[in-house]
Amino acid sequence: MPRLQPNIRRTALAACALLIGAASSYADVGLPASAMQIDPFRHVQALQDIATANGGNRAAGTPGYDRSAEYIADQLRAAGYNVRFEEFTFPFFDERSPPVVAFESFTPPREALRTLASSGSGDVAAPVQAVDLGLDEEPLQTSTSGCEREDFAGFIPGHIALVRRGTCPFQTKAELAQAAGAAGLIIMNQGTGDQAGTFGGRLSTQASIPVLGVTTEVGRKLAEAAQDPSLKQVRLKVDVETGTRSTRNVLVDRGETSGSFIVVGAHLDGVAEGPGMNDNASGSAAVLETALRLAKEAGIGMPIRFAFWGAEERGLIGSRHHLDALSEDERRRIRFYINLDMVGSVNFGRFIQLSQTERTAETAGFIQAFIDHFASKNLAVEERSRNQRGFGSDDAAFAGKNIPTLGLFTGASNAKTDEHAARFDGKAGQPYDPCYHKACDTAENVDRVVLRQMTDALTQMLRGARPIMPDR
Template sequence: MRRALYSTAAVILTGSLFVAAPADAGNRHQSKAKPVNTSKLTKAVTVNNQLKTLRQLQVIANRNDGNRASGLPGYDASADYVASQLKKAGYKVKRQTFTFAFSRDLAPAELQQVTPTARDIETAAFDYSGSGDVTGTITPIGLVIPPGEAGSTASGCEVADFPPAGAEPAVALMQRGFCNFGVKAANAEAAGYDAAIIFNEGQDGRQELLTGTLGEPVGIPVVGTSYDDGVALAEQDGATVRVFASTEVDLNRETSNVIADLPGKTKNSDQVVVVGAHLDSVAEGPGINDNGSGTAAVLEIAKQYTKTKLAKKAQRPVRFAFWGAEEKGLLGAEHYVANLTDAQRAKIYANLNFDMIGSPNFARFVYDGDGSDGDAGPAGSAEIEKVFTDYFAGRRLATAPTAFDGRSDYGPFIAAGIPAGGLFSGAEGIKTPEEATLFGGTAGVAYDVCYHQACDDITNINTRALDQLGDAAAHSVGVLALSKQGLYGDQRRAKASAKKLAAAAARGNGHALTH
């Protein structure tokens, strides 16, 4: 799952909690559509087979500098592995290549206060930060301390916010909020500052070390820090700091998506279900939870979908997609959607997205299609959400809605008006006491303490999460692929209309319905 691009993007919103009520046993989709029995697929999608894929991804990372990041050899090896597995399962596989602006740290960023008191400050470079080693005087830029409403702090959002930098090295100190990080950094560079620090905004959930992406390269070092450390720097008039970042940036690095379709014709070929997970990790680690877990589930569903011969009963085609460069801003999914023709886009029935479904301190988050906890997804997203909540309710498992906040590959789909849904087990957000009561685990601890770190390895997976969310993912694919009525009961209505026409004709009134 990518870091936030926009400084208004908060940690994952959990909102109100849904406590599963008693429901009919079995894997049945309780909605307008006739129930679909997906147990054959859910039983075939096992934790053991998903772990086999995860171990293979770990081996790939071990052989490639500890990561599987897009634009680096570990990603290419991961894509080769997934493509070969899909081909063995009978799929026609396409590698959709594209170029993107690549960035990674060549050395850990450093931030030290030099005067009036020397101290080290926890920091991280933003993606697409420039390289440099700058010692200069801090200049606070439009800070709001204490903070107001989340996202309202416009620190650094206009070039006019910056006083003249002067001839001596100067470091802009900015606060998260209102506009994206890249705008703040570019404005600081345009105003003549030699480096920039962006600290967290300060509200609940916006206090920890700030990391993220600038979206595109800047020429000065840009690092993040926590709210408390940012405030401490701001409160010392004339403080000097050292900002160090060493990064590699390539504006034309190549990577790819892996797209798999079954050959042959399927009923309702104009209703394509796109099931996706991002394949890339961050450069800092192997990405076994983020997003090896989603990759393993989607790959195993694809394999068992053919092995169980359920594909022969499909009412609509299923396309399995493994996205590249998600960690750089959803670039693979964005490229895919942007390059669809209008006719192709119109044929996409739904997008299912699975990003981080094995978090150690997991929750069962379902994307909030109906908008009960925020903005609703495009029309049809509520029905997709219900597929998941009905499934979990049938197993007496609680869920919680999670907002469509643009942090994963459903983003380009919902921006194009395509209904979407999916599952998420939590990233750097902190589990609440209420969530610990519902889901188990530990309150006050991140869902995944190894998020975007080297420790996101094969030891960073909760097999119970993989079991529960993997089965729910398989169920959702089965429902959307096999349901004769679909999400909206379209085929059922068409059948009913045909019966009415036949009955009217039998009564001798058929001519009245043809004019």
């Protein structure tokens, strides 16, 4: 576990004292026995039942998500909370059938292909043309393929553009390919480091052509095909529905939020590929169970807003909508944001995750509070910075408004290291969550023990927070 530097540690302890009313550790603060006996997994199972009854997923804009929001609201109302829904619209994107890439006798497996969100539809048969791939370099370098207009010099309109993932946004590659007259765009994974397998992504604006991500292996085969003068056509098919749909956040306040308050949140929606139990029924269950426990306890402490975000998987839309709808004064009153996204991974680690590179006194105080709690239970935990690929999670929306954040997290699709296997047990070399964004992300893909540990840590930390911090 990383140790805090002396000056930061002194700041952390001072901030922690503010948060918990001069207590130096959470080890002496106990949960009521009745609260500790309630298993947050019951909410995971309820959300699994909802997904099963609604086409196997709970994606934003679907009946499965709407039923999930109603379940959360019903539970909170029964505990005495005043529930409010925050409605908003978002660009809807749904893949009606699996994407296809094929030429001659080569058809890659379905799992090697991923349609980028906001891709256009199309069934194209055309030659593939490589765009500044740089595949001859040894070792491979970070790719700038398709990032500059000059990369498309000599591109033949009507061909399918093949580029490498790399330093510029997918949107840039798509816009330049469209401007060059490409009939479709295939983005192969970069092939450096751990960037070789299947990857997902999102375009910031709707494309007019099909845009597909493929593994490095598939990309290399397509690059070879582009050099074969006898190969006339490659088929690229993407079948998607686009438009606008409405969805909602679920919000409740514990205490009066006219002064400083904390926001604790988790995204409630899942991806269309599966029921989304670890990602992120687990985080929603932990936040919900914590809210239910605290509703039964006397005393207010630091006011808390519990939030269940919609359309996180569409680009953090629910949390961003909430923040944009607040006045500047209301945003300034948010002292801290705590995010729970994937807290039941079956091959878990226990991580306190930061979305900002610089730690504030408040951040250090919350970190120390969690560290003290896990230490009191003899549970290993590690502080780490978020890998900022893609959109991240809802903590990135708050960090973007200069609100201090942290998150609890147990791991996603990346492989567990030997060091983490020694620290947390589990299997080195295997994903923390082998069913990330897959149909197998069911209730069986959630570890009940670590889910409860993370829920208990959140509950215990929030019980100690005191409303004595000045407004920013």
